[in-house]
Amino acid sequence: MGRGKFKGKPTGRRQFSTPEEMLAGTSSRPRTFKKEEAEVEFEEERSDEESEESSEEESDRKKGTQGVIEVENPNMARPKTLKAKDADMDKTTELSRREREEIEKQRAHERYMKLQEQGKTEQARKDLERLALIRQQRAEAAKKREEEKAAKDQKKAEARK
Secondary structure (H helix, E strand, O other), X not given: OOOOOOOOOHHHOOXXXXXXXXXXXXXXXXXXXXXXXXXXXXXXXXXXXXXXXXXXXXXXXXXXXXXXXXXXXXXXOOOOOOOOOOOOOOOOOOOOHHHHHHHHHHHHHHHHHHHHHHOOOHHHHHHHHHHHHHHHHHHHHHHHHHHHHHHHHHHHHHHHO
């Protein structure tokens, strides 16, 4: 009889059968016992008959469902290390999509900068127009300063006389 606060569940009780009950077939689990016994006998017979073929099959056998389903798993890790003697120098490695896009982006930027230096892009034209306008304004301002300076010098010269 169990002690404590909680009652035991009725499904949790274990019943053990004696070896005599198992041999007589009156145990609570006679089917599995007989099935296991039959499998053991079948394996022994089979191993005697196919001893030469079993050595080939054992090397080809795979665990679980690997032998049943032969699928190339793209997520399976492949060995990345390669020996120097196995390396093929003529073979070019394929770049990933990101690497290809990065290289294309760099090349496009270089082409754009080359065109920018030559003044063939829209932005370069606008910059050159702005630069020409600023140069013109600065030239006008310098000319105006020269005129004012000349006028000042002329006034000084007249005042001395």
